[in-house]
Amino acid sequence: MPPVHTLYAMTHSLYSGRARCYLIKHGIAFRELSTGHESFKADVLPRAGLPTIPTLVTPEGEVIRDGAAIIEHFEATSGRPSRPPGLRQQMVSALLDVIGAEGLLRPAMHYRWNFPEENLSFLRHHFFYSQRDTPARPEKTDAFMDRMRHAAWLFGVQDDVRDLVESLYTEFLEALERHFEGSPYLLGGRPCIGDFGLIAPLYAHLGRDPYPLRLMQKRAVRVHRWVERMNRADQDAPEYYDATPDFLTADEVPDTLIAVLRILSEDFVPETAAAATAINTWLAENEPEPGQPAERQMGMCTFEIRDRKVKAIAQSYRFYLLQRVHDLYDGLEAESQSAMAALLADCKMTGLLTSRLDRRLGREKNREVWLHP
Numbered sequence: 001m002p003p004v005h006t007l008y009a010m011t012h013s014l015y016s017g018r019a020r021c022y023l024i025k026h027g028i029a030f031r032e033l034s035t036g037h038e039s040f041k042a043d044v045l046p047r048a049g050l051p052t053i054p055t056l057v058t059p060e061g062e063v064i065r066d067g068a069a070i071i072e073h074f075e076a077t078s079g080r081p082s083r084p085p086g087l088r089q090q091m092v093s094a095l096l097d098v099i100g101a102e103g104l105l106r107p108a109m110h111y112r113w114n115f116p117e118e119n120l121s122f123l124r125h126h127f128f129y130s131q132r133d134t135p136a137r138p139e140k141t142d143a144f145m146d147r148m149r150h151a152a153w154l155f156g157v158q159d160d161v162r163d164l165v166e167s168l169y170t171e172f173l174e175a176l177e178r179h180f181e182g183s184p185y186l187l188g189g190r191p192c193i194g195d196f197g198l199i200a201p202l203y204a205h206l207g208r209d210p211y212p213l214r215l216m217q218k219r220a221v222r223v224h225r226w227v228e229r230m231n232r233a234d235q236d237a238p239e240y241y242d243a244t245p246d247f248l249t250a251d252e253v254p255d256t257l258i259a260v261l262r263i264l265s266e267d268f269v270p271e272t273a274a275a276a277t278a279i280n281t282w283l284a285e286n287e288p289e290p291g292q293p294a295e296r297q298m299g300m301c302t303f304e305i306r307d308r309k310v311k312a313i314a315q316s317y318r319f320y321l322l323q324r325v326h327d328l329y330d331g332l333e334a335e336s337q338s339a340m341a342a343l344l345a346d347c348k349m350t351g352l353l354t355s356r357l358d359r360r361l362g363r364e365k366n367r368e369v370w371l372h373p
């Protein structure tokens with residue numbers, strides 16, 4: 001028997017899908033336990049830093065909180081099987097990772113919470129069984145669901161922009177559908193880090209809750225197949241008769257994927273700029289000590305998408321992941337850097353290069369922390 005990891009997660013949790021798919025795809029033996037399990041509170045929480053999922057406990061007893069950190073734990077010790085060899089592909093993979101984790105919260109939350117007729121009993125089942133069996137279970141379930149409904153509003157799904165959230169999502173879905181005509185994963189025959197980022201919103205919410213699942217099955221069969229594929233250990237690509245087990249050759253980033261990124265940029269770029277301004281203002285006012293844990297949510301910011309005003313909470317985690325994009329770009333020689341700038345311009349993502357925080361974020365004791373100025 002190989003050593004078994006324990007993944008604290010929930011089937012209907014967005015971020016859990018990212019780590020779970022990674023474990024499945026890399027043949028890492030694990031069992032999944034709910035946070036309602038006694039061991040989570042007693043053994044894991046004191047070492048996890050925050051009560052979030054996914055949190056992994058290794059066979060040696062190490063506790064790793066956070067999906068990106070769980071993936072990095074395995075990537076760093078196994079020759080980085082999910083990092084494409086070419087720099088262009090690495091950039092696109094890192095971009096799709098941060099956009100998957102932070103840039104699709106509005107459609108994920110909208111399609112989960114604003115279609116109660118189709119979704120509510122399904123959701124209630126999942127939220128109920130993620131609570132421990134105590135007399136307070138029904139009230140706790142209601143309170144948790146109310147908190148998540150409010151999170152939809154915090155992430156920017158205000159009533160007057162629902163139509164905008166839907167147009168952006170359906171355009172994205174259709175562009176991704178066209179992309180998957182060419183290959184089973186984002187960059188060829190195997191999943192990259194970006195696939196794991198993108199599965200976060202596209203599995204638990206958009207590819208599984210009843211209303212958005214039906215939408216995806218009707219409008220984007222290939223995207224739905226990718227969601228299934230990401231949850232299987234094999235390549236699961238019988239419909240691609242010429243699929244290789246590798247990333248696309250010659251560092252190719254297909255035009256169809258650039259088209260996907262252009263749509264995502266319309267939302268991700270202005271929100272990132274506004275969130276950077278909000279967090280930088282907070283940093284100037286508060287001057288956190290090096291090593292101080294970064295608050296996850298750091299004040300509301302306002303930005304425009306297609307001439308509509310959207311208000312959303314600025315989240316530090318977006319910038320923790322975006323540092324990977326910046327580090328990749330900053331580390332290039334001048335010539336490669338201008339080629340990369342051209343790729344980013346093609347994706348309409350140039351604005352991300354200047355949306356930076358005035359302090360770097362690091363990780364200590366399972367928390368994102370502010371580093372030295």
Ligand SMILES: N[C@@H](CCC(=O)N[C@@H](CS)C(=O)NCC(=O)O)C(=O)O
Nearest residue numbers: 013014015051052053054066067068
């Ligand atoms: N940065 C973390 C975020 C994890 C996260 O926020 N998970 C949600 C569930 S999808 C959670 O645990 N929420 C409970 C809470 O915030 O108290 C990651 O990527 O793993």
